[in-house]
Amino acid sequence: MFGEASMPRASYEALHATLQPLSSAELGVRADVLARAFLDQGITFALKGVERPFPLDIVPRIIAADEWRTVEAGVGQRIRALEAFLADVYGAAQVLADGVVPRKVVVTSAHFHREAAGITPHNGVRIHVAGVDLIRDEQGTFRVLEDNVRVPSGVSYVMENRRAMAHVLPEVFASTRVQPVDSYPAQLLRALRAAAPVGVSEPTVVVLTPGVFNSAYFEHALLAREMGVELVEGRDLICVGNEVAMRTTAGEQRVDVIYRRIDDEFLDPVHFRADSVVGCAGLLNAARAGRVTIANAVGNGVADDKLLYTYVPDLIRYYLDEEPILPNVETYRLDDDADVLAHVLDRLDELVIKPVDGSGGAGIVIGSQATDQELARLRERVEKDPRGWIAQREVALSMVPTLVGNRLRARHVDLRPFAVNDGEKVWVLPGGLTRVALPEGALVVNSSQGGGSKDTWVLTDGLTDPAVLEEALDPPVTVAPASQGPDPGPDLGPVSAQQQQQQQAARSTPC
Known part of the structure; x- marks a missing residue:
């Protein structure tokens, strides 16, 4: 917030002017309003066995427009390079032949799946949604901490954080030009529809969830509702003759695009874990036949293996002939x-x-x-x-004032911007999920490790096209809200959550 002692940065002036006269008691009251709003909506997480509201701090993290343009360009560049790498490594593998990445790095990755070789989406997109974790170092430079191109989660908190903060700090919104985040579901739906198989003009899109016991079920239900598409479980799908359909009260309905929130190993028991009951047998064969699109694509995990991460700057140079905009952390x-x-x-x-x-x-x-x-x-x-x-x-992560008890304290933060790729453009949500390490001196920001979140405000300036700020496409058709189960936060590993779901399903199956 401050560049010098008692001198707030220009982007934080309005927020500083609002917070300065507030007493600790009034800050506490507003923080309680935030917590109650999340608890009433079921936006909770479990920490050490205790269910509690997902911690949203009352002080937002603000990013100036010029800084955001660098982040936006860097994230887009990174996604384009990883898309090219995935197409190559599951195809001709020229990047391995040229020695840019050692072959052993790929073939020894736990997330490299030979079952995905030869599956080519018609619009060339394998990373429909990505979350790129960034930190700001001691010199103020944004650096990439890791890539998430398998089943990135947490965007629901971005949208819900904004809705809550607009009610708790309305006076700051009135004096600050903050770019909106509510167009994300429409952007995602557009990208999913653009990924439909060849010849399908009006695709049926579904969100595939492991079920109510999954850690991110709230997000699955929210995105399905906001996009106006069906939320399904594996038992709702059937695959016959490489055609995928979902069971409905009116009979079976063809499915063209599956936005899956299930990890690879649980997606298709024919090719992966034979004991999985949260996926659907035959999905991979249907994708190979070009009858259904799976988003994100199977096998993407090889691109966010943390060892492969060290080669991404080289991949940007190799595929794009560009220098990386966002550097890695020294590794x-x-x-x-x-x-x-x-x-x-x-x-x-x-x-x-x-x-x-x-x-x-x-x-x-x-x-x-x-x-x-x-x-x-x-x-x-x-x-x-x-x-x-x-x-x-x-790295001494940058710090933002955070309400701890009844006082504002400096706490370390990171940032996860979300990117959506429709095959023509990589669109980066203006903001993203700022995660904050709540214990004093802590550097691990994950909610499963006791962290919380902040609303991320990206400011606009005269260089921003007003049409971009208003872009939300046509409002999607809404459907009845799905039930919302408890959510322990956006960063719990998917495999462990799906194992929990599978165990629950086994216990509830009648003899």
């Missing part, structure tokens, strides 16, 4: 150089060590905050499986 690869591995093992107490296939902050070890016993155990695991880990320097 060590541990599997291809014994000297690098030895160097990292000698400095474990200074680095951040991450599992390459982790999610939700699970498995991350911040060396400066770890005990000697934790570092010793980590050393054993890294020495045993160097391919399974990367090391990064510890």
Whole structure:
């Protein structure tokens, strides 16, 4: 908020002027209103077994228009490069032949699925939705922390945070030109319809959810409702002769596009986990036959493997012939150089060590905050499986004032912008999910690790086309709200949540 002591940055002036005269009691009252609004809507998460409102801080994170243009361009560039990589690696694999990425990096990735080889979407889009995690370093530079191109979640919190904040801080909205976020469902629907199989002019789109016990079910229901499409589970779908249909009260109805919120391993028991009851048998064969489009595409996880992340700047140069707009965080690869591995093992107490296939902050070890016993155990695991880990320097994430108790305190934040690709343009939602580490000094922002969120305000200026701000397409047809179950936050790993759903389904199946 401040560039110098007692001197708020220009983008924060209106917010600072509003907050300064408020007493701690009044701030507390407004914060309670936020919490009650989320609790009444079922927007909750479980932390250590206790269900509670998803923490939304009353102080928004503000990004100036010129800064956002850099983020927007950098995210779009990154998605285009990853799209080209996925098309290549599941096709001709020229990037491997040219040595830009070592073949072993791809074939040893847990998320590289040979079952997806040869499946070519007609509009060339495999990453329909992406979430790119960014941090701002000590010099104020945005850097990419990781890519999420499998089943990225959290956009529902972006929309709900904005709706709640508009009621709690209306005086700031009146004096600040904030770009809207409510066009996201329409943009997503347009991209999904554009991905329909060849010859389908009026595609039927569905959102496929594991069910009410999944950690992100609230988001699944919200997006289906806002897009005006059906929310289905695997048991609602049937695949015969490579044609996919959903069961309805009026009979079977053809399905053309499936926006799936189920991880690859649970999507199709014919090709992946045979014991999965949350997917539908035959979906992958139908996609290969060109009869249905699965969004995001199966096998995308190889592009957000954290080891592959270290090669993305090279992929941008290789496929786009451009220099990266958004740099990576400085990262060590541990599997291809014994000297690098030895160097990292000698400095474990200074680095951040991450599992390459982790999610939700699970498995991350911040060396400066770890005990000697934790570092010793980590050393054993890294020495045993160097391919399974990367090391990064510890970045002092930027801080934003956050209401802690009855006082505003500085807390570390990151940012997850969401991008939608319709095959012609990569559209980046103006804002995204700002996650905040609530414990003092903490650097892990994930809600499953005790973090919260902030509304992210992207300001506009005279260079922004007013038509862009109003763009929401035609309002989608609304459907009856689906029931909303408890939601523990946007970053719980999908596999564990789907296993929970599958176990629940097994318990409820009659003998």
